[in-house]
Amino acid sequence: MSEYTFLITIAIAFLITVLISPIFIPFLKRLKFGQSIREEGPKSHQKKSGTPTMGGLMIIVSIAISSLIVIVKVTGSIDYQLSLLLLVLLGFGLLGFLDDFIKVVLKRNLGLNSKQKLLGQIIIAIIFYFVLKQNQFDTTVAIPGTSVEWELGWFYSIFIIIMLVGASNAVNLTDGLDGLLAGTAAIAFGAFAILAWYGVPNLNLTLFSLAVVGGLLGFLVFNAHPAKVFMGDTGSLALGGAIAAVAILLKLEVLLVIIGGVFVIETLSVIIQVISFQSTGKRVFRMSPLHHHYELKGWSEWRVVTTFWLVGIIFAILGIYIEVWSI
Template sequence: MLVALFGWLAEQHSFFNVFQYLTLRAICAVLTALILSLVMGPVMIRKLRFHQIGQTVRQDGPPTHFDKVGTPTMGGLLILASVLLATLLWADLTNRYVLITIFVCFFFGVIGWYDDYQKLINKDPKGMGSRNKFLGQSVVATIAALFLYYTAQTPIETSLIIPFFKDVVWQLGILFIPLTYFVIVGTSNAVNLTDGLDGLAIVPTAMVAGALAVFCYLSGNVIFSDYLQIPQIAGAGEVAIFCAALVGAGLGFLWFNTYPAQVFMGDIGSLSLGASLGVVAVIVRQELVLFIMGGIFVLETVSVILQVFSYKMFGKRIFRMAPIHHHFELKGWPEPRVIVRFWIISLVLVLIGLATLKVR
């Protein structure tokens, strides 16, 4: 939105050319989303508390979680609003990658909102139901996959890139569609499973988004992508604005979500954030790097799969409780210790992911 305005102003005065620089607009997106979050946060928390939209807690969970009952949730609306507004202001809205990223983020947010609404307003413990939720996710992810496949302009845009190897590239062809679907839906649900402790999901999400912003900027630049031997994706650099906005909104939300949390994000936040990371990783052809950087999300998801499989097959549980962050709580770790240690692991994994830029 502002890109067009500053483009017109630049014709009148050269000073406004500075706003054509991607790095400056990314910084502006971070600050805009952060300020929006900090300003809207207290208002939204009061509204949620007034309407008694509060958190429910599993009866078989850690005893310390009973104090969280009634804490306002659906705070993901704060993240969603901040990210989308900042992106609309600072990104080039004619860019197809920006448009599909906004599409995925928004509609996964709608799915999460409806699920939260059913649980918290209509008091239906099943929410919209796992089958309907999965169906909604599948429709949005499939549309995104088809759009990216049929608008691809070069073969590299539908190839699988293997990290740490500069010459290992697999042309996927039509298999690009199921891979994209799996990445978007899988990442969405993985972040959703991770969102169980104060600040546990939002910090790794912001870290990964920041790293993906670097990949977007470099992939969209002919010189840098050629030097680093990474896919050159024309137009991908603009998605860095969205990623930057996500970082800013995440930091703003953390202000209220840090232990002890004043608000939780709910499905509206976790589903949309996870899907956003997934679609951005697909755009810059870094699905496997996302698997590395989002290792915490992978760990949480695998712990649930293993727990369910073990219990159904052998009648025994591997962990005291899944997802795995609850296992450590039941072992006696204080909640802040679990959170910060998972943050540290996420930081290390994100750095490893960034290292793939040079180690090829």
């Protein structure tokens, strides 16, 4: 397999996103699919009100088309793993689209309620697990950097649900600043692409991950500060589910916690804030998720975003090192 194939995969996804965005963004504006900004959020965000959201549709289309084109061209078929990746990408993307639609069209700022969203995520996760089970998928979980493996048996189904639901929500929480999620997600998927090729050889997962990287880099052209479009829950839920699916299929489930370290930290900041406020009435952070805390401390949006990108790169390198070192 030539490395040129990898570059072509990134390029195709990048170009699809860049080419459809100038058509899609004005279309979203005409439909008045503009983002509503929470009043309790940073005051600097109020000027973003009305910026088109649901841009995640462009990312999903780009990833699906580019990965299918390249993988079918290279392998001549679509295996169950690619089918599962597309199931999660499209399924979680549809769930996010419904959430965004309720927010921007029905003007209910919170979108789907937590029970509706959780039920949809669990249903997709259960389908994902049963397809794995039909293909005799390994139910052991390895601890990165060690020879320790745990056979989870039937509990692996619960583990899968927790991973998919948890990752989709963690990635969703990270989507709060221009370019923040697109950049950190591209870094994380890039790390998994490297591991899918050099660490745990899997061509389809390599190409899919690179398609995500290309699609996100193309989206950044329009999402970097000042953003012309937001991905919304349509994109963030889809990306969160997809990165968990990639980690599961590569049997690098635990490594997701390291490579996706930014997403973990953002989620922990919310959990800590809620527990602290409910138990003591005091806030640990000025605002959660964590990226808003630094904004309210006076950091510029671009400084927060680039710092989180750098942290994401460090986590990605650490994850790659641990996995490659353990082989």
